[in-house]
Amino acid sequence: MPYRPAVRSLRLVSLIVAFMQLTACASGGGTVKQPSASVNGLYSQLDQASQGYEAALQQTRAGDTQGAQKTLDQSLDQLKNAAAHCGTTPGCDPQRFFSVFDRLLRLKDGSFIGDETPNEDAGASATVPQAGQPDGASLPEAQRSVTLLRGHQLSELIAVNGPVKAALEMWLTQWRSNLMDAYVNYQYLRQEMWPQYQDQGLPEALLFGIMAKESGGKVHAVSRSGAAGPLQFMYATGLRFGLSEQDGFDTRFDPAESARANAEYMNEQLKAFNDNLELTLAAYNGGEGRMRRLVGDDTSVSFYDPRIYGQMSQETRDYVPEVLAAAWLFLHPDSYNLHFPQIEGQLGSVTLKRAASISELTVCLGSANNMSEGWFRTLRNLNPRLDPQQEQPMGAVLQVPKPLEKIYDVRCVNGPWPILASDLHNAVVPVMPAPQPAAAAPDPVVHYTVRRGDTLASILRKHGSCSSENEVARMNNLKFDHVRAGQVLKLPSCR
Structure with a gap:
């Protein structure tokens, strides 16, 4: 994908021209076969769905942002319904629907609605927002922070091309459980990690995409190459951005510090690559020195240009679209038949009323609050400096999800569960001496x-x-x- 900055206005004329071009391409030259009545009916629904943009724009001008988003949701639903029938209707071109579907998702993202004034002059040049300049001022601040990347709309920087579509399928199928685990882990880490990205003006979806691919939200993850932490920093790179040993603790494992360093790294590389997100992600995975040598002065070059793509390792070729696909699903789960669980991620704390390790707390908490997989991973993520097997003294303060504060008092202070947890934790396992090496057999x-x-x-x-x-x-x-x-x-x- 050639790098394209986001525009501040989208005209209905552009959509109509795109539809006309798609129709011309579908004809394949020669005698044009007229669509059947059933196909025309589906195309009519397609046009109606696309006209939801104009209605949403009018609602936004009137200050009805929620109404605008509702209109776009309805347009998407109409589009999905028509697209489903297109697949079973002879002569219907599904690509028309895919193109409009992609556009409406970007509209739903807030990418093209806000304080723009439509310009019906099709030949007028589009206005490009300057870096750091907010786009769509009538959108809620939270939504702008999600969609903007250094003044550009994140949606416009993610091309849903072949590699990204293939990655979307993987996240929705074979890696679906990994994606869900990453989402749950992130919701409990969000209060520590998201403010670091927010302070650097970076979108939350990008943070989630990188974390989902790098570690799945496992704070203590370490790769075979030595990359460590939720965002997988190599030791030398971590030192560059202030991640070091502090009282015997490697701060690459600290979620807040790791997110801060990652945000600083991303902004540094975005500046170096002229806000080209794909090249920046490739640098994060494959090394910025290598990427700068390959790209040279042409920072507008596409990551998929054979001169770049052909020189990348297979890992990096996969990494970039996989991060972008995870970010895209974070923004648009419902549009891909994906439903993330509702997580109450507010953080709290407990002061231990009896000595206990994280492992013991996990046993006595069980599956409280419908956490079927237990709380070990979450408690370890939230207390990265603690050895999960090391018993913490009475009076120690541990960070926990807010709903667990009351559950701790009920389950982990008195009664059978803390006794059981302590008994299991302190079980004695026989230690056998290491076997002596057998005497060498005599030479025959x-x-x-x-x-x-x-x-x-x-x-x-x-x-x-x-x-x-x-x-x-x-x-x-x-x-x-x-x-x-x-x-x-x-x-x-x-x-």
Whole structure:
């Protein structure tokens, strides 16, 4: 995808022109076959769905932002319904629907509605927002912070092309459980990580996409190459951005510090690559030095240009669209039949009323608050400096999700569960001494250097009588039992 900055206005004329171009491409030249009435009916629904943009724009001008979003939701639903019938209707071109679907998702994102004044002059140049300049001032502040990336709409920087579509399928199928785990983990880390991105003016969806791909929200993840933490910093890169050892703790494992360093890194590389998000992500995975050498001065080059793409490792070729696909799903789960769980991620704390480790707390909390997989991962993520097996003294303060504060008092202070948890945790496992290495087996043969005057018979007399002249002759391929001085013979060991 060539890099494209977001525009501040989208005209209905642009949509109509795009539809006309799609129709021309679908005809394939020659005699144009007129669509059937059923196909025309579906195309009519498509046009109606696209006209939801104009209605939403009017509602936004009137200050009805919620109404505008509702109109776009209805347009998307109408589009989905028509697209479903298109697949079973002969002569219907599904690509028309895919194109409009992509556009309406971007509209729903707030990408093209706000304080713009429509310009019906199709030849007028689009206004490009300056870096740091808010776009769509009538949108709620929270939504602007989600959609903007250094003054550009995040949606416009994510091209849903072939590689991203393939990654979307993977996240929705084989990696679906990983995506859901990442989302749950992130919701409990959000209060620590998101403010770091927000302070740097970066979108939350990008943070989630990187974290989902890098660690799945496992704060203590360490890769085979030595990258560590929820955002997988290499040691040297971490040092560059202030991640170091503090009282024996590697701050790459600190969610807030890791998010801060990641945000600073992303902004540094976005500046170096002229806000080209794909090249920036490639630099994060494959090394910024390598990317700068490949790109040179042409920061407008597409990541998918063969000059760049062909020089990337397969890992980096996969990494970039996979991060973008996860970010896209974070923005548009419902549009992909994906429903993230509702998580109350507000943080709280408990002061231990009896000594306990994180492992013991996990046992006594069980599946409280419908957490079917238990609370070990969350408690460990929220207390990254603690050894989960190390018992913490009474009076120690641990960070926990807010709903667990009351549950702790009920389950983990008195009663059978803390006793059970302590009993399991302190179970004694026999320690067996390391097995001694077995004595080396004796060599089945010995070697003898023939001396002047030796015969085979005299040699065997010197070394015992555990073998015969015929056996030794066979072992050494001797003919007529003849031996010569200096010859090395193999003799059966008599031990």
